[in-house]
Amino acid sequence: AQTVTQSQPEMSVQEAETVTLSCTYDTSENNYYLFWYKQPPSRQMILVIRQEAYKQQNATENRFSVNFQKAAKSFSLKISDSQLGDTAMYFCAFIYDRGADGLTFGKGTHLIIQP
Amino acid sequence: EPEVTQTPSHQVTQMGQEVILRCVPISNHLYFYWYRQILGQKVEFLVSFYNNEISEKSEIFDDQFSVERPDGSNFTLKIRSTKLEDSAMYFCASTREGRVIPGYTFGSGTRLTVV
Numbered sequence: 001a002q003t004v005t006q007s008q009p010e011m012s013v014q015e016a017e018t019v020t021l022s023c024t025y026d027t028s029e030n031n032y033y034l035f036w037y038k039q040p041p042s043r044q045m046i047l048v049i050r051q052e053a054y055k056q057q058n059a060t061e062n063r064f065s066v067n068f069q070k071a072a073k074s075f076s077l078k079i080s081d082s083q084l085g086d087t088a089m090y091f092c093a094f095i096y097d098r099g100a101d102g103l104t105f106g107k108g109t110h111l112i113i114q115p
Numbered sequence: 116e117p118e119v120t121q122t123p124s125h126q127v128t129q130m131g132q133e134v135i136l137r138c139v140p141i142s143n144h145l146y147f148y149w150y151r152q153i154l155g156q157k158v159e160f161l162v163s164f165y166n167n168e169i170s171e172k173s174e175i176f177d178d179q180f181s182v183e184r185p186d187g188s189n190f191t192l193k194i195r196s197t198k199l200e201d202s203a204m205y206f207c208a209s210t211r212e213g214r215v216i217p218g219y220t221f222g223s224g225t226r227l228t229v230v
Contacts, residue, residue: 035219037221042223043152043204043223043224043226044221044223044224045158045206045221045224046221047219047220047221091157091158093158095219101163101171102148102150102160102161102162102163102171102173103150103158103160103219104160105157105158105159106157107156107157108157
């Protein structure tokens with residue numbers, strides 16, 4: 001079974017700084033997808049960014065980008081020019097590219113952006 | 116943008132009572148999911164549903180749980196006899212296909228409190 005590990009329970013940075021959240025995963029398969037979800041205090045799950053394992057190019061969405069290292073099974077999230085509204089729990093998640101399997105989530109990183 | 120709608124947003128129930136959590140997936144989506152998040156913990160997959168039957172389920176999804184698509188639009192999760200440890204946020208999600216492209220959309224969740 002696949003596992004997702006987020007080794008940073010909490011991080012705190014100043015507004016406008018850049019922060020990187022780490023995620024590693026373990027799988028023996030080749031076709032899968034990786035995600036970062038944001039969960040603000042409202043507890044809604046908001047998709048931040050998605051990466052297909054077959055793509056070598058790192059995904060980017062505005063201030064959010066990933067560093068996907070397939071051989072190392074690493075998938076870190078970089079937030080540039082951090083804003084107060086980025087304060088939230090961030091979950092890394094994994095899913096196989098088949099059928100109706102569910103997402104496997106990491107335990108999350110609580111990111112705090114300080115004014 | 117289409118949304119997955121969950122009702123109620125918060126439900127309080129007595130231990131041993133039955134509860135039904137409701138979800139309206141995005142209309143052209145075909146795969147439906149339930150996830151659970153106990154407070155302070157990671158999000159966990161419960162069950163996936165396709166073509167009016169369960170596709171996959173986790174070990175959490177025991178005989179106390181059942182899912183149904185009673186009328187072609189709603190997707191429900193029933194807990195037959197609630198326990199204190201069932202207190203959690205329950206998220207519904209849907210996808211158009213059994214793959215993650217174009218997207219895996221979560222509802223805003225139902226907070227279940229068992230007293």
